[in-house]
Amino acid sequence: MAEHAIAAEGPRELPAKFSLPLVGDTLSFVRDPAGFLEKRAHELGPVFRISVFGKPTACFVGAEAFSILLDDGNVGRAGANPPHVEELFNPEAVPFLDGEAHRRRKRLLMQAFTPEALQGYLPILAQVIDRYATKWAKLGTFSWVPELNSMGFAIAAALFVGADPSKDDPRIESDFGAFADGLLSLPIRLPGTKFSRALEARNQLHLRIERALDEHTDRPSSNVLSRLFAARDGAEKLSRDELRIETFHFFGAYAAVIGGLSFLASCLGRDRKVMGGAREEVLREIPAGEPDLAAIRRLGYLDRVCKESRRVAPVLPITFFGKVKRDCHFHGIRIPAGHQAVGCIGATLVDEDTYPDAGRFNPDRWLHASDEQKRAWIPHGGGIHTEGHRCAGEALATLMLQMFAVRMLRRYDWTFPEGQDFSPTKGKIFATPVGDLRVRISLLAS
Numbered sequence: 001m002a003e004h005a006i007a008a009e010g011p012r013e014l015p016a017k018f019s020l021p022l023v024g025d026t027l028s029f030v031r032d033p034a035g036f037l038e039k040r041a042h043e044l045g046p047v048f049r050i051s052v053f054g055k056p057t058a059c060f061v062g063a064e065a066f067s068i069l070l071d072d073g074n075v076g077r078a079g080a081n082p083p084h085v086e087e088l089f090n091p092e093a094v095p096f097l098d099g100e101a102h103r104r105r106k107r108l109l110m111q112a113f114t115p116e117a118l119q120g121y122l123p124i125l126a127q128v129i130d131r132y133a134t135k136w137a138k139l140g141t142f143s144w145v146p147e148l149n150s151m152g153f154a155i156a157a158a159l160f161v162g163a164d165p166s167k168d169d170p171r172i173e174s175d176f177g178a179f180a181d182g183l184l185s186l187p188i189r190l191p192g193t194k195f196s197r198a199l200e201a202r203n204q205l206h207l208r209i210e211r212a213l214d215e216h217t218d219r220p221s222s223n224v225l226s227r228l229f230a231a232r233d234g235a236e237k238l239s240r241d242e243l244r245i246e247t248f249h250f251f252g253a254y255a256a257v258i259g260g261l262s263f264l265a266s267c268l269g270r271d272r273k274v275m276g277g278a279r280e281e282v283l284r285e286i287p288a289g290e291p292d293l294a295a296i297r298r299l300g301y302l303d304r305v306c307k308e309s310r311r312v313a314p315v316l317p318i319t320f321f322g323k324v325k326r327d328c329h330f331h332g333i334r335i336p337a338g339h340q341a342v343g344c345i346g347a348t349l350v351d352e353d354t355y356p357d358a359g360r361f362n363p364d365r366w367l368h369a370s371d372e373q374k375r376a377w378i379p380h381g382g383g384i385h386t387e388g389h390r391c392a393g394e395a396l397a398t399l400m401l402q403m404f405a406v407r408m409l410r411r412y413d414w415t416f417p418e419g420q421d422f423s424p425t426k427g428k429i430f431a432t433p434v435g436d437l438r439v440r441i442s443l444l445a446s
């Protein structure tokens with residue numbers, strides 16, 4: 001697939017801008033990956049070349065260009081990511097696997113995200129969200145992002161390592177903060193550098209996960225770890241090493257949920273009409289009691305709201321890196337074998353040609369979306385979950401956003417003081433609103 005016509009005079013080279021020898025575009029990329037790639041896409045089109053982490057890198061923007069990247073005959077993952085990223089996650093983690101090894105691992109992991117599994121996680125989500133919301137309504141004006149971060153990691157700790165959902169585990173939260181900072185750092189192994197702190201944090205988290213694996217054998221329960229223990233594919237199951245590697249990666253991946261929650265809260269709070277429509281639907285469909293998965297999935301308007309908030313405010317700028325395995329062509333442009341390859345998620349989601357008035361939060365655009373718009377909705381990567389590298393946790397992330405919105409809309413209102421910056425942070429791999437979302441939350445009159 002994705003072999004596009006080559007002009008009679010032969011293929012053109014990937015368009016690129018001048019970049020410095022050795023350093024290339026790495027500094028601009030690390031400073032603001034989303035902004036840098038959007039600018040280049042605007043200047044150079046849907047496929048172009050940059051130079052990052054010492055390698056020429058083919059960048060892909062939009063559904064059509066993405067189809068080249070998603071074909072594993074064109075692009076592989078093994079050894080393709082910057083060594084410091086592989087080291088932080090583990091070179092054997094699922095984003096870096098290819099072929100049957102990847103499919104086997106993915107089939108096993110996806111068993112933690114079936115509808116039945118998700119239904120079992122709802123009580124944990126409900127308990128932690130309610131605990132935090134009760135506290136928030138008493139705080140007056142406060143910064144919501146750090147609170148959402150604590151809430152998110154309390155849920156992650158309960159789901160992934162069986163922590164008690166009635167308590168917080170600030171150590172896990174701060175270790176993951178240090179780990180995430182390391183992903184966009186320069187890999188300098190000196191005491192006190194971001195990279196060294198990320199490695200230390202990773203080692204602490206490994207110890208915590210090892211403990212959970214030991215404890216788990218005695219006390220299985222309804223969380224993600226139990227599902228991973230129980231996952232079977234014929235005679236295949238996840239080894240202890242695989243459980244540790246993937247649980248760690250789940251925590252890392254989970255950081256994106258915090259961005260997703262904060263932009264959803266921001267979009268709703270700033271658009272009273274959408275907030276009113278979503279609240280009206282929630283109160284009509286689930287007036288009281290604990291919603292089950294089926295009830296949450298019937299909330300069509302809320303689904304469009306959550307989908308649109310992930311489009312208009314992309315949390316992650318890029319996919320993981322791949323490596324081009326064979327020469328590919330896109331509208332007469334040659335993408336050479338050997339180049340690093342990356343999907344530009346942010347630039348695709350806010351592309352004006354695909355989504356007119358792309359900067360506007362408009363959930364109704366999904367009522368009559370074209371096939372191209374649907375295919376370009378790639379906040380979780382593109383393609384098919386079980387066959388490619390599309391996010392394994394997408395259904396859990398979606399449920400997190402929906403459950404958070406249901407519980408907040410049913411009981412609370414929130415408003416943002418004037419004069420704050422709602423735009424996404426620039427130098428972090430997982431974006432959140434720059435102003436940390438100063439908010440005031442109040443109980444709705446019953």
Ligand code: HEM
Pocket residue numbers: 094095096106109249250253254256257260315316318319320321345379380381382388389390391392393394396397
């Ligand atoms: C709003 C929240 C989230 C966003 C925006 C997000 C986004 C992404 C993206 C962009 C990728 C990379 C796709 C690629 O490289 O082609 C990815 C991969 C992945 N994500 Fe997520 N993710 C989220 C939440 C989660 C959660 C909660 C989990 C697990 C509990 C998770 C687990 C994974 C895994 C395991 C992969 C690697 C899949 C593979 O390589 O086959 N993600 N995610």
